[in-house]
Amino acid sequence: MKKLKRVLKVTEDGSHTFYMPDLDEHYHSTHGAIQESMHIFLNAGFHFTQQDTIHILEIGFGTGLNCFLTVTEAEKQNRKVIYHSIELYPLEKELVQNLNYANQTDKEFSTIFQKLHSCKWNEDVQINENFTLRKLQGDLIDFQFPSKYDLIYFDAFAPDVQPNLWSQDIFEKIYQATNSKAILTTYCTKGIVKRALRAAGFKVKRLPGPPGKREMLRATRINDFEPTGDQS
């Protein structure tokens, strides 16, 4: 996947995404990348939580869009965020610098977007007073999470493209790395994903999706869950 071609596209809300022709897969919804990210990860995830200091794990740093929107929302709410994001195939600098996510925002935030990408991997970086980022370069399949999290942004490529990332094993690993009452949000509502999440110890709720998508999922950790075996 590392060497695969990525083509810059404008989505329906004017924000960019990348398209990978070899996989016929986009990084975001073509109906609106910012719109989708705000709906699924910020409104159904970040804004649904209440911790003054929140530990977030993102699966798939990609363009940094979810991370960037979380920085801006954390500033508005004056909340502290410790943000870990795992990525196996970081985007090349030349691709990142064409992305238009920071164009509509204050200069302060446009500098921050570049900083999210230029900062070092695998170490804590203070992005601003409220936001600490650690980009983790590695493979979700065999990764040992260094912390416990309150909120998971599960933003892997679709199960048709990467079925091994949406398995019960992966969700069990994530369950082990979550705090009491943690939640996970994702765009994918496939039956196989819901079953794998339930079998791993999450209560799954369908919510209205962003424009162009009927539904999305929010899963809540069931504390003291006793696994009953493979149900996927």
Ligand SMILES: C[S@@+](CC[C@H](N)C(=O)[O-])C[C@H]1O[C@@H](n2cnc3c(N)ncnc32)[C@H](O)[C@@H]1O
């Ligand atoms: C749907 S895109 C992520 C979009 C990203 N959250 C954003 O806002 O741009 C999925 C991401 O998962 C990454 N990825 C694919 N396989 C992975 C793996 N095994 N471990 C970690 N990340 C992976 C891809 O490189 C890609 O950046």
